[in-house]
């Protein structure tokens with residue numbers, strides 16, 4: 001009954017690297033942001049090569065230009081155009097009605113005369129593929145977010161999207177604080193992506209020893225200025241059935257993104273199969289980690305399973321705004337019963353980063369678990385007192401016995 005799982009384990013480990021999230025903003029008059037998007041896409045194109053049909057796969061690269069994008073106005077729809085490579089582009093225009101916005105037509109344009117992406121192509125020409133099913137309607141002033149993988153197939157092209165966040169019709173140049181999630185991201189999603197009968201769950205064999213995660217240095221920028229810094233090693237401990245756990249170390253090369261505000265800041269770490277979102281907030285003069293969201297795909301018993309965990313009632317990593325929080329010892333953040341994050345060598349500063357460096361650090365022992373030190377201190381004090389009393393009584397007895405001490 002048990003299938004060999006070794007290749008799947010290899011896929012899982014190999015898959016935990018390489019993530020390309022592309023961020024783009026379109027600015028209108030007064031430089032105000034009118035369209036904001038962050039997304040990961042890979043394209044597979046079937047084309048006629050030298051005698052045979054070929055497939056080519058490439059990612060939407062980080063270096064794109066948004067030339068040709070328009071904010072839209074009374075008579076024109078907003079258009080997001082992402083140009084890349086030599087003559088390729090991905091564009092999406094938007095509509096709005098009844099307090100909601102939606103993507104309208106998505107056009108992928110590719111140029112087979114690009115010998116890098118289309119080696120040996122017989123017909124060198126510019127081709128277009130258009131579909132209209134990338135987004136679902138989202139309320140205005142929210143960020144439409146879809147972390148789930150969505151594959152769109154049309155003619156000779158397969159486009160795979162994931163970790164998509166889009167906002168059009170941005171008001172006053174301020175990107176929305178709230179996200180509206182696509183249906184695929186909605187809760188009750190401890191569901192397998194591929195349907196499978198819940199049969200024997202074989203743990204992945206040849207499990208590597210639980211090495212400690214590498215410490216990643218992550219930066220979120222506001223324009224070109226770093227506005228959030230986080231150095232930390234992260235390990236996920238996922239309970240996928242009763243008593244069966246799986247450890248995943250987060251790649252220290254994960255892509256960091258997010259945004260910074262006065263009272264709220266987010267850090268999003270992504271690699272191919274994992275997205276972790278940290279939400280920091282300010283209460284009075286202190287900041288703390290309030291919310292963690294984790295989406296991860298794991299291959300368990302031969303099928304890919306998505307785990308989505310979220311906890312917005314946390315209070316970790318608290319420090320004064322203007323300083324950084326630091327903790328060398330391992331900490332455990334319980335996100336859900338199913339998912340726990342072990343953190344190592346944390347240093348974070350989500351607010352008021354000056355000059356791209358951490359400010360003065362507040363160490364964890366000074367502001368957390370101080371009940372334990374107090375208890376230990378009280379116990380030590382009691383022991384010292386007892387020792388002192390015994391010593392004094394001892395001296396008195398010695399005197400009464402007539403001995404000299406010195």
Ligand SMILES: *[C@@H]1O[C@H](CO)[C@@H](O)[C@H](O)[C@H]1NC(C)=O
Pocket residue numbers: 030031
């Ligand atoms: C708009 O932004 C560009 C680059 O970000 C900058 O060079 C330019 O001065 C800005 N213009 C205004 C009016 O703020």
Ligand SMILES: *[C@@H]1O[C@H](CO)[C@@H](O)[C@H](O)[C@H]1NC(C)=O
Pocket residue numbers: 042044057149160162272
């Ligand atoms: C494209 O991305 C999807 C989602 O991450 C992944 O499953 C698929 O293997 C990728 N395709 C290629 C050819 O890399």
Ligand SMILES: *[C@@H]1O[C@H](CO)[C@@H](O)[C@H](O)[C@H]1NC(C)=O
Pocket residue numbers: 050051120
């Ligand atoms: C096409 O294939 C033929 C025979 O396999 C070869 O001689 C020719 O150089 C190839 N042309 C290109 C452009 O690769």
Ligand SMILES: *[C@@H]1O[C@H](CO)[C@@H](O)[C@H](O)[C@H]1NC(C)=O
Pocket residue numbers: 046053054055158
């Ligand atoms: C190319 O992709 C098509 C459709 O996805 C698939 O049927 C075909 O087997 C692929 N061909 C090669 C050579 O990988």
Ligand SMILES: *[C@@H]1O[C@H](CO)[C@@H](O)[C@H](O)[C@H]1NC(C)=O
Pocket residue numbers: 065067068
């Ligand atoms: C953007 O488009 C304008 C006009 O179409 C052109 O002059 C300019 O060179 C383009 N810039 C880039 C970076 O392609």
Ligand SMILES: *[C@@H]1O[C@H](CO)[C@@H](O)[C@H](O)[C@H]1NC(C)=O
Pocket residue numbers: 073074
């Ligand atoms: C849009 O219409 C309003 C009123 O009809 C007008 O004041 C505004 O200038 C128009 N905007 C553009 C970009 O044409």
Ligand SMILES: *[C@@H]1O[C@H](CO)[C@@H](O)[C@H](O)[C@H]1NC(C)=O
Pocket residue numbers: 076077093094095104105
């Ligand atoms: C979006 O672009 C397509 C193709 O260019 C066009 O047919 C459609 O009318 C546009 N939608 C809007 C709302 O302008």
Ligand SMILES: *[C@@H]1O[C@H](CO)[C@@H](O)[C@H](O)[C@H]1NC(C)=O
Pocket residue numbers: 141171172174
């Ligand atoms: C944009 O600015 C206007 C006027 O200052 C205000 O009424 C409106 O609420 C603002 N919208 C957002 C989304 O901040």
Ligand SMILES: *[C@@H]1O[C@H](CO)[C@@H](O)[C@H](O)[C@H]1NC(C)=O
Pocket residue numbers: 216217231
């Ligand atoms: C991360 O930052 C720490 C402290 O600032 C530094 O010692 C370490 O070399 C950095 N690591 C990388 C990979 O840049």
Ligand SMILES: *[C@@H]1O[C@H](CO)[C@@H](O)[C@H](O)[C@H]1NC(C)=O
Pocket residue numbers: 210237238239245247340342
């Ligand atoms: C992972 O979680 C399980 C169950 O809560 C626990 O027994 C195990 O010690 C944890 N492992 C690590 C490395 O934290």
Ligand SMILES: *[C@@H]1O[C@H](CO)[C@@H](O)[C@H](O)[C@H]1NC(C)=O
Pocket residue numbers: 017251252253
């Ligand atoms: C991270 O990137 C660096 C430099 O690109 C590379 O040397 C290192 O092997 C990568 N680490 C992992 C775990 O992929």
Ligand SMILES: *[C@@H]1O[C@H](CO)[C@@H](O)[C@H](O)[C@H]1NC(C)=O
Pocket residue numbers: 355
């Ligand atoms: C910012 O950093 C640079 C280079 O490390 C340094 O020369 C400069 O004095 C710093 N500025 C402030 C305000 O700390």
